[in-house]
Amino acid sequence: MRQRICLQLVTSSAAHLLSLVDAPAAHGNADHELLARERGELDKVEAYYRHAANGQAQITYFAGMATVLGIVALLAGLVLSGGWRAGVASVIAGAIGAVVSVIQRINAKDFELDYDVGRPYAFFLGGLRPLIGGALALAISYTFTGGLLHLPVSSTDPTTDQRLALIVISFVAGFSERWAQDTLATAVQIPEAKKAPDPPPPASGPGPTAP
Numbered sequence: 001m002r003q004r005i006c007l008q009l010v011t012s013s014a015a016h017l018l019s020l021v022d023a024p025a026a027h028g029n030a031d032h033e034l035l036a037r038e039r040g041e042l043d044k045v046e047a048y049y050r051h052a053a054n055g056q057a058q059i060t061y062f063a064g065m066a067t068v069l070g071i072v073a074l075l076a077g078l079v080l081s082g083g084w085r086a087g088v089a090s091v092i093a094g095a096i097g098a099v100v101s102v103i104q105r106i107n108a109k110d111f112e113l114d115y116d117v118g119r120p121y122a123f124f125l126g127g128l129r130p131l132i133g134g135a136l137a138l139a140i141s142y143t144f145t146g147g148l149l150h151l152p153v154s155s156t157d158p159t160t161d162q163r164l165a166l167i168v169i170s171f172v173a174g175f176s177e178r179w180a181q182d183t184l185a186t187a188v189q190i191p192e193a194k195k196a197p198d199p200p201p202p203a204s205g206p207g208p209t210a211p
Contacts, residue, residue: 053115058106060119064126065099072130084163086145087138090170094137095130097174102129133174140173140180141166148187 076092079085105111113122143149144166151165173180 050115054113057113057115057119057122058111060122061113061126061129062102062106064123065102065129067123068127069095069099069130072134086141086163086166089163089167090137090141090173091134093167093170094133094135094140094174096133097137097171097176098129098133101133101175130174132177136177136180136184137170137173139184141170143184143187144169149183 072095073092076088079088102111113125115122144151151162151169173183
């Protein structure tokens with residue numbers, strides 16, 4: 001539908017421009033005013049085209065995300081049906097967080113795509129998003145379970161609370177890649193070696209005795 005509207009707008013603008021070329025020259029600034037008006041119409045057509053093309057690219061991108069997320073969720077469900085696996089739970093939570101992040105940006109109209117690369121590539125990029133979120137969430141999960149960082153719960157809390165905290169942190173890691181990267185950088189940061197103190201200056205003895 002949008003493609004048809006874009007074609008109609010382009011055809012209408014082209015017809016107007018051709019009519020200006022065929023029309024006899026007018027006196028005064030009439031030609032300049034008509035050209036300026038047609039230029040404004042062409043700018044509107046281009047803006048509509050870009051908006052429509054970005055919307056189509058977003059649909060393809062979302063289709064790629066949904067497909068990969070469905071596969072990840074299916075595999076994770078099969079594994080978790082046999083018992084709790086912290087890494088698997090973190091991957092699915094991070095993948096969901098990544099998808100929610102994209103949906104939030106689309107609703108805020110703050111998600112632009114390269115719509116001229118073709119639908120297969122947009123689908124491929126969309127499929128990568130849950131995988132990236134899951135990978136970051138897995139790394140964050142091992143950071144906390146490995147002892148580099150500590151969960152915001154007490155060791156005396158029930159196991160259910162610890163698992164829920166890990167799932168929430170994994171979701172946030174997939175939702176915000178910057179937070180996940182900063183957290184990992186903080187976890188693996190090597191403290192600088194303490195600089196050895198400078199040796200004390202030599203004690204000044206009594207001066208030479210005059211003969």
